[in-house]
Amino acid sequence: MEYKVPKYLQIKQDIIKAIKSGDLRPGDKVDSESVLKKKYNVSTITVRKAFNDLINEDYLIGVQGVGTFVTKKQMNRKLTSISFSDELLQQGYKIDMQVDKIEEIVNESIAEKLMIPHTQSIVCVRRIRLANNEPIAYQISYMDSSLISIEQVQAIYKNKSFYKTLAEYDIVPVWANENYSVKAVNDSQIAKLMNIKKNTDTFFVKRSTVDEAGKIIEYAETYFNKDWYSVTVEVKM
Structure with missing residues (x-):
């Protein structure tokens, strides 16, 4: 029947x-x-x-x-992986990345966060993170230029991953410290790339990534679209 x-x-x-x-x-x-x-x-x-x-x-x-x-399905971060890409893939998203800008800068404030001399040049990588072809985050990563040069970091265009690019030069993060807050995007270019209005509130994450020797290898700032992002923290009693 x-x-x-x-x-x-x-x-x-x-x-x-x-x-x-x-x-x-x-x-x-x-x-x-x-x-x-x-x-x-x-x-x-x-x-x-x-x-x-x-x-x-x-x-x-x-x-x-x-x-x-x-609905816009949220990416639920469980804080179990250093790799943002890995967490998205585990949740069934189709991921991509678009590089906005790669530049070499000198910045006293960022140098302090990387714990390097104030005059040391810094490699800065700005990129848009996409999930299911939608922009969900704008990330800015800073690294000591003595660890990776601006020429070497160009491999990110091929790898479509910041950490895969670092791995090619034996730079391996083992843990990270993250600070979460709410911050409005007051940069019109960043807002445009995120497909949101200027001064829209976002989840703002400041992150320091450390290697096995305890050296800070990356300081990053990320704006997450609040419509796409949530965080789950598991607490044992």
């Missing part, structure tokens, strides 16, 4: 399929109840059941008087 899929489940499965294939992207408005009623030849109750399930499962979000939209 052939099993007939309930209409509400068919609507639900079709919407999930469209989201996973990319036909429906985060923030897209889905068809209205009236459109789906005609398309599937069903009642309002059937469409609402499908919508309710999808909203409860965080695929959709309903905005009263406006419509129903595909």
